[in-house]
Amino acid sequence: MRIFENIIRGIIGDSGLKLNTISKTSGISHTYLTKLINDNINRPGKDKIASIMLALNHSIEEINTVLAGYDYQALDEPDIPEILENNRKRKIQGNTLSLFDDIHVRLLLSPMERMGGTKILVKKAPSVLFMPNELYLGPKTDTNESDPPDKSFYHAFTRALFKERKAIFQMSCDAGTRFETYICRHCLEEYVKxxxxxxxxxxxxxxxxxxxxxxxxxxxxxDQHRTWIMERCPWFDYMIQGDDHDDPKVFFFGKKSHNYDSTSEQVNLQGFSSDSPSMIDLFRKETRLCRSAIDPQLKKNYPDSLIRYFTQLFRSYGCAEAFTAYMDRPDPAAMAVITGDDRPRST
Incomplete structure (x- = not known):
């Protein structure tokens, strides 16, 4: 029997985090992690390695390097279901959890949204869950045989995460969950342009x-989708999940205004999540400021006033008719959110 070097133990040790924290943030049981660092598991499961390292903000490329040390192939589409199953067991408890790069943010949004309850969102546009898949995934989502394994897996994993989040969103809508969205007018119009x-x-x-x-x-x-245009620009983009629950969570999204074509590593502190009462109170105060800054003209006769605003905005670009036509026949996924029909039963 081949004896493997306990690489993952060193990674856990270097993180400086307690096993209990890593268990909550990875979805891997404390018992399993204890056996792992005590050399009672010679070759941890591929999904366990990936979930632990993703929780510690490691890149897919770094994960594949460690997997090779355990004589595993690089991450591939068949590995996604087990990693997602671990991800569903994650808990947002205790100390603030910092997140680097977008894949880690997207991973944590799924278990956070699964908890249900009123969702408050402050950002520059409506929720990305209304996006067509092609817009969310970006213009270069097709992969080919020449792509490195980490890139191919990243695209497949992102697609799977987005599908799961949409399914959760649809079930939340069906359950009557309320969504409040606050959007800065100038940020929105800049985004549209x-x-x-x-x-x-x-x-x-x-x-x-x-x-x-x-x-x-x-x-x-x-009444379920309350979207407001504000006459102020909040410094932070953030989300409060379960605002009507006893244990709400807050998710701060870091601002990322510019992208650069560069060979330097594009890894940024993307944001953090927390269930700290003081942090929740801080962002609730920010939400009250957002409510006080709602455009009064768009608040009257809601939602007709908001639809007129969107239509006039797109008219300035010569595409109001196209916008209205798309409203009359929204994407099938959006129709499921609107009507509750054809929603996925498995996430």
Whole structure:
């Protein structure tokens, strides 16, 4: 029997975190982690290695290097279900959890949204869960045989995570969960200008569909989807999940205004999550400020006033008719959110 070097024990030790914390943030049991660091597990499962390292903000490339040390192949699509199952067991408890890069943020959003309850979102546009898949995944999502394993897996994993989050969203809508979204007018209009002026294939069309999906849901269920345009720009983008629960969670999204074509490593502190009462109170105060800054004209006759605002905004780009047409026939996934039909039964 081959004896493998206990690489993962060193990674856990270097993190400086307690096993209890790593267990909560990875979804791997404390018992398993204890056996692992005590050399009672010679070759940990591939999904266990990936989930532990993802919880510690390691890149997919770094995970594949460690997997090779245990004589495993690089991460591939068949590995996704087990990693997602571990991810569903994650808990947002105790100390603030910092997150680097977008894959780690997307991973944590799934168990956070699964807890249900009123969701408060402060950002520059409607929820990404109304986005067509092609817009969320970006213009370069096709992979080929020449792509490195980490890139191929990243795209497949991102698709799977987005599908799971949409399924959770649809079930939350069906359960009557309330969603409050607060958007800075200037940030929104800057975002619309950027995506409609983009010279990237069908991105302008996808952006129109994105807003049309959100508008259709708002129009169909205005009490459930409360979206407000603010006359202030919050410094932070954030989310409070379960605001009507006894144990709400907050998720701060770091601002990332600019992208650079660079060979330097593009890894940034993306944000953090927390269930600290003082942190929750801080962001609830920010939410009260957001509510006080809602455009009064758009608050009257809601949601018709908001739909008119969107229509006039897109009219300035010559695409109001397209926006209205997409509203009349939103994406199938958005229709499931609006009507509750055809929602996925498994996440």
């Amino acid at each position: 950027k995506v409609l002026d983009a010279d990237q294939g069908n991105q302008p069309e996808l952006a129109l569909r994105f807003f049309a999906n959100a508008a259709a849901a708002i129009q169909a269920n205005p």
